[in-house]
Amino acid sequence: MMMLAANVEKEPTFWQSVMEIDWKVVGKATNETLYMLGYSLLFTVILGLLLGVLLFLTSDKQLLGGKFYARIIYGALSLLVNVLRSVPFVILMILIMPFTKFLVGTKIGVVGAIPPLVVAAAPFFARLVESALREVDRGVIEAATAMGASKGMIVLHVLLREARTGLIAAVTITAVTLVSYTAMSGVIGGGGLGDLAMRYGYQRFMIEVMAVTVLLMLILVQILQMVGDALVRYFSRR
Amino acid sequence: MNGLQQGVFRLIELIDIEKAYIRKKAEPFVALRGVNLKLEKGEIFGVIGRSGAGKSTLLRSINLLERPTSGTVIVGGVDLTALGEKELQEKRKKIGMIFQHFNLLSTATVRDNIAFPLKISKLSSKAIKERVDELLELVGLTAQQHQYPSQLSGGQKQRVGIARALANDPEVLLCDEATSALDPQTTDSILSLLKDINRKMGITILLITHEMAVIRSICDRVAVMEHGQIVESGTVLDVFLNPVHSITKEFVSEVSDTLGNDTLSAFEGDGRVVRINFRGEQTYEPVLYETVRGTNATFAILQGTVSRMKDVPYGQLIVELRGSDDDVDRIIAELKTRGLAVNEL
Ligand SMILES: Nc1ncnc2c1ncn2[C@@H]1O[C@H](COP(=O)(O)OP(=O)(O)OP(=O)(O)O)[C@@H](O)[C@H]1O
Ligand SMILES: [Mg+2]
Numbered sequence: 001m002m003m004l005a006a007n008v009e010k011e012p013t014f015w016q017s018v019m020e021i022d023w024k025v026v027g028k029a030t031n032e033t034l035y036m037l038g039y040s041l042l043f044t045v046i047l048g049l050l051l052g053v054l055l056f057l058t059s060d061k062q063l064l065g066g067k068f069y070a071r072i073i074y075g076a077l078s079l080l081v082n083v084l085r086s087v088p089f090v091i092l093m094i095l096i097m098p099f100t101k102f103l104v105g106t107k108i109g110v111v112g113a114i115p116p117l118v119v120a121a122a123p124f125f126a127r128l129v130e131s132a133l134r135e136v137d138r139g140v141i142e143a144a145t146a147m148g149a150s151k152g153m154i155v156l157h158v159l160l161r162e163a164r165t166g167l168i169a170a171v172t173i174t175a176v177t178l179v180s181y182t183a184m185s186g187v188i189g190g191g192g193l194g195d196l197a198m199r200y201g202y203q204r205f206m207i208e209v210m211a212v213t214v215l216l217m218l219i220l221v222q223i224l225q226m227v228g229d230a231l232v233r234y235f236s237r238r
Numbered sequence: 239m240n241g242l243q244q245g246v247f248r249l250i251e252l253i254d255i256e257k258a259y260i261r262k263k264a265e266p267f268v269a270l271r272g273v274n275l276k277l278e279k280g281e282i283f284g285v286i287g288r289s290g291a292g293k294s295t296l297l298r299s300i301n302l303l304e305r306p307t308s309g310t311v312i313v314g315g316v317d318l319t320a321l322g323e324k325e326l327q328e329k330r331k332k333i334g335m336i337f338q339h340f341n342l343l344s345t346a347t348v349r350d351n352i353a354f355p356l357k358i359s360k361l362s363s364k365a366i367k368e369r370v371d372e373l374l375e376l377v378g379l380t381a382q383q384h385q386y387p388s389q390l391s392g393g394q395k396q397r398v399g400i401a402r403a404l405a406n407d408p409e410v411l412l413c414d415e416a417t418s419a420l421d422p423q424t425t426d427s428i429l430s431l432l433k434d435i436n437r438k439m440g441i442t443i444l445l446i447t448h449e450m451a452v453i454r455s456i457c458d459r460v461a462v463m464e465h466g467q468i469v470e471s472g473t474v475l476d477v478f479l480n481p482v483h484s485i486t487k488e489f490v491s492e493v494s495d496t497l498g499n500d501t502l503s504a505f506e507g508d509g510r511v512v513r514i515n516f517r518g519e520q521t522y523e524p525v526l527y528e529t530v531r532g533t534n535a536t537f538a539i540l541q542g543t544v545s546r547m548k549d550v551p552y553g554q555l556i557v558e559l560r561g562s563d564d565d566v567d568r569i570i571a572e573l574k575t576r577g578l579a580v581n582e583l
Contacts, residue, residue: 139341146301147355147406148330157354161345237345237386 017208026196026209030216032110033192036182037220040117041175048122048174049167051077052129053155059130063141063151081123089120089181093188113190117181125174132166133159165232172228176221183217193217249410249442250277250300255309257295257466269295270306271466277410277444282436282548284453284474285446286489287463293446296463297412300444301333302326314409331359334403334441338415340395342387348398349374349383355405373401377431393424400431404441411435413445417452429456450489454478454547462486475547479515479554479579509560511540512570515579516553526555529572535561556583 012020057064058074065074087095093116097107100115136159144158160167183194193213201210257270269292277283287293298304300311302318311318318329342351352373356366374380377397387395396416403411413432417425433456436443447453453460453474461471462485470483481487514526521544530537537557544553559566573580 137341137344139337139339140343142303143335143337143341143402144354144358146303146330146333146335147358147402148327149358150324150327153358157357158343162343164345235345238388 014208017206018212021209021212026212026216029191029193029196029213032190033179033182033194033217033220036110036113036117036185036190036192037175037178040114040121040178040182041171043114043118044121044125044174044178045171047118048125049129051081051122051126052133053159055081055126055130056133056159057151057155063154081126084119084123085127089116089184092116092120093185108189110191112188113182113185113192117178117185120181121174121178124177125170128170128173129167132163132170135166136162165236168228168231168235172224172232175224175228179217179221179224247279248276249279249314250275250444251310251312252276252296252300253310253312255296255299255306255311257292257299257304258307269466270299273309273466273468275461275468277442279409279442280436280440281458282433282443282445282456284457284460285444285463285468286448286450286453286460287446288448288485291463292466293448293463294414295466297414297444297446300410300412301330301335331355331406332408332410334406334408334411336396336399336403336411336413336416338418340387340392340399340419342395342398342402344387347384347386348379348390351387351398352401352405355402359406369405373405376404376435377401391424392420393427396420396424396428397431400428400435404435404439408441410442410444413443415447416445418447418449425452426455432456450493454493456548458548462489475517475550475552478547479517479552507538507558507560509538509558510566511556511558511583513581513583514555514557514573516544516555518550518552520577521551521553525573525576525578526557529569529576530559532572533561533565533569535559535565535569 055074055077056062058070058077059065060074064070084092093113096116096119099119100112101107103115104111106112140162141154141158144154149157182190182192183197186192186195186198189195193216197210197213200206201213252273252275255270255273255275256268258266258268260266273292273296275296285293285296295304299306299309300313302311306319309319313329313333316329318326321329343354346354349370352370353366356369361369370383371380374383377400379394379397379401382390382394387398390398399416400411411432416432417428420428429452432443432445435441436456443456445452445457457474459472460474460477461468462477462483463469464483464485470477470481470486477486478490478493481490516525526537537559540556540558542553542555544551546552559569561569570580570582
């Protein structure tokens with residue numbers, strides 16, 4: 001008992017340090033992360049969905065497939081997606097800085113982090129969309145064609161509808177990936193939980209801040225996954 | 239349009255259809271080689287053939303799901319191969335199609351599946367509701383209207399498929415192995431639904447199958463396909479009773495109650511053996527007895543069957559005629575003048 005008490009006087013325990021954390025700072029960082037996640041996810045889904053649908057439609061043996069222009073479009077889009085996906089996020093972020101500045105007026109901060117997040121995640125999401133659409137029963141597409149549905153109608157009322165659980169799962173995976181990307185964006189002063197962990201945890205050896213940020217990100221990922229799974233279950237009709 | 243002047247309206251006309259599938263690293267595969275087919279309004283036409291004969295390709299070339307490499311597809315007087323995309327989409331609304339694996343939207347209820355083609359046609363929601371109610375009633379699924387396809391039996395799914403195909407009042411219904419995934423009882427109920435639809439609504443039906451029993455129970459005419467060609471065609475009764483091509487004979491022999499010659503090979507008698515085909519009401523009359531009675535000959539029935547082909551009764555007897563050659567010749571001639579088909583075996 002004596003030894004323990006002596007210890008307490010020398011150094012604060014882990015829990016005491018946790019109590020001393022400036023929760024305002026943590027709260028701000030959490031907000032920043034949610035902000036980056038929300039906006040980047042929104043634009044990623046919009047862009048990635050378009051890109052994914054185009055990739056699917058122009059791929060071999062699909063609605064537009066086989067035609068010459070479709071091959072060109074597919075080849076170009078596919079190459080673009082592969083290039084963007086093969087560059088590590090941290091490098092991509094630095095590479096596209098001029099583009100980011102042009103787009104949102106700043107290269108840094110929470111706002112400056114959003115374009116690189118979207119540029120990195122949209123191609124990833126697009127591939128997930130492409131493969132979710134491939135899961136749609138060809139027979140159903142064929143039935144809609146035989147009914148006289150236009151290609152636009154088939155995309156809206158058959159493909160996206162029938163693939164909806166796969167698409168929701170794809171959004172979930174992308175959101176989780178974006179959480180870890182937002183953490184990396186702290187490197188260029190992006191703010192958010194990752195930035196907090198870097199500044200306090202790594203540079204000032206405040207291990208407890210690191211632990212709290214990791215815990216918060218874990219909870220965030222957990223919530224995203226649970227909501228995603230619940231939606232998949234809700235929309236599943238198999 | 240000129241079909242009207244000829245008395246019967248020719249609904250579908252396939253002229254010299256060739257289809258070659260382009261394959262990677264191989265010669266193109268020729269699935270249809272010069273197929274000609276004419277369908278008259280209101281008939282039920284069956285196409286039978288073994289797997290790979292080109293039946294689906296043929297059916298799918300009618301609504302251009304598969305565009306023929308060459309040839310002309312005329313539906314209701316319009317050459318579909320000459321239409322633009324929008325016009326083709328309009329025309330397809332009048333060509334219903336049902337599938338072996340139903341191809342329903344898994345995320346839509348029975349009701350919404352049937353409503354889908356009506357939405358494509360941009361009907362008002364009130365008109366859609368009324369039409370869907372009618373169709374649900376027609377196929378007997380009013381009670382299941384809010385269920386999803388995964389909650390239905392195969393037969394019920396096919397009923398949804400049929401209702402959906404009929405939604406836009408098509409001129410013709412194309413059926414690709416519509417009963418091949420169903421058990422015999424369910425097959426019968428789906429076939430009789432198709433027959434009802436044909437009779438009550440006058441919708442022309444083209445169905446493809448590899449089962450002769452399906453052809454026999456609902457078709458008026460049949461074409462037999464092999465290696466991308468139609469090798470034999472005619473009224474179902476003609477083809478059944480006098481199959482010419484070997485593949486046709488195989489199909490006919492699959493249906494147990496028509497007679498093959500093989501069962502007779504063990505027979506050795508002193509008379510002459512003939513096969514007599516009856517059709518229509520004659521089937522139930524004592525024609526054979528009346529004919530033989532006037533001579534000194536007698537007869538023994540070696541084998542016989544009486545059945546129905548769609549709604550036409552038919553009979554087939556294999557008979558040994560015993561008597562003088564003169565008498566037997568006279569009997570055969572007499573039977574022929576009564577309109578029976580007689581073949582000496
Ligand atoms: N897309 C394609 N590419 C290449 N060959 C094809 C293609 N579709 C069909 N074939 C070939 O064309 C032939 C005819 O096919 P089809 O589907 O019309 O036959 P089927 O008579 O309907 O047979 P089944 O009873 O098995 O359905 C088959 O040998 C098949 O392998
Ligand atoms: Mg087939």
